[in-house]
Amino acid sequence: MDLLACFQLLLLSHLLTVNCSPGPLLDVVVDRYDIPKVCPREVEIEDFVRYHFNGTFFEDGKKFDSRAECRTMIPPQATLVFEVLMVDVFNPKDDVIVEAKEVPKGCTRTTVTGDYIRYHYNGTFQDGTLFDSSYQRNSTYNTYIGMGYVIQGMDKALQGLCIGEKRRVIIPPHLAYGEKGVGDFIPGSAVLVFDIHVIDFHNPKDPVNIKVTHKPQECNMRSEADDLIQYRYNCSLMDGTVLYTSDQFDSPSTTTLGANNVILGLEEGLRGMCVGERREVVIPPHFGHGENEAGGVPKSAVLFFELELVELQKGVPEDYMFVWVGDGPDPLFPAMDLDGDKQVPLEEFSLFIRLQVQGGKGRLRPGIDADSIIKDMFDNQDRNKDGKIVEDELTVTEDEVSKQARDEL
Known part of the structure; x- marks a missing residue:
């Protein structure tokens, strides 16, 4: 039993003779009839106490109102009995x-x-x-x-x-x-x-804390902005309460880094990872959901993520559907004209683009159907819409190049 119980159960019975006129105190009898087994502190002089009490006359057990004036409620030479329950005690010098x-x-x-x-x-x-x-x-x-x-x-x-x-x-x-x-x-x-x-x-100055728990022996490429990735995760509060897990879904989560699809702290935790790498990431709320509740996440909560990168597809910059890895062919049209007939229909254009991707010389935007991307690129270059590209249609001004940035060749 602790300090709480000590004061909760402490009952004191006082027997005393009181003369409302000045006179000697005959005697005080104290009967401590209910004392806690553990009482780390007893009342001392200069302590401040709060207590409940019942006041009765000793002779007949009749209650009296102790708040009233002595001369009107308590007769001379009356013996009074106080039954006291100690509520709490402190000293003005006490600390926490x-x-x-x-x-x-x-x-x-x-x-x-x-x-x-x-x-x-x-x-x-x-x-x-x-x-x-x-x-x-x-x-x-x-x-x-x-x-x-x-x-x-x-x-x-x-x-x-x-x-x-x-x-x-x-x-x-x-x-x-x-x-x-x-x-x-x-x-x-x-x-x-x-x-x-x-x-x-x-602390409001805390960064995202990243701890690598497993790293594969071979790591040929790392995740970065514009990459399409698949990852597994467990998200919990710091007390271990699980909020979300990718295990509840049929497949890992997918996102494009840098596209603002996830909270800032998770974005940072997913960057620079190798396929097969696992991390523990602690995200303070200013890199998470802030002071707002969000889908079961409490206000101002620190989040704990366990992450594993499952798949990585290198991406392309925002607004682009295709980019060259390094320098592209120069001149471009002869390289596109695979059969040398001075014109490139959609089938030939598609084959050319796919050969560049397979050879690691070009990259299509991941996460989007390749046929759709290639068709859009072809339509963008087929200026007269006759179903084929000729060399003159690849010769564009700088202003036109800026307008066609999303389908760069």
């Missing part, structure tokens, strides 16, 4: 008391001033009465640490925490809500007890 309940192994970083933290808590008084709980709202409490957004005692207690840590915090009223309290919610001069569980924290 922090008790670690559970500290994760391998904790390499703890909270400091300026960090933004998300945590769950139960808030009770010293007698165990619950006054607030984030669990009941099914939402973490989110705040900056050490910047005055919470009561002074909590600002101190949130320092030096690990992700996943659980601790109990006892805050005296002069570091909480003082003598005034908070309306009917928290009484004046109340000692507050918080049991907190840290879900995650980050």
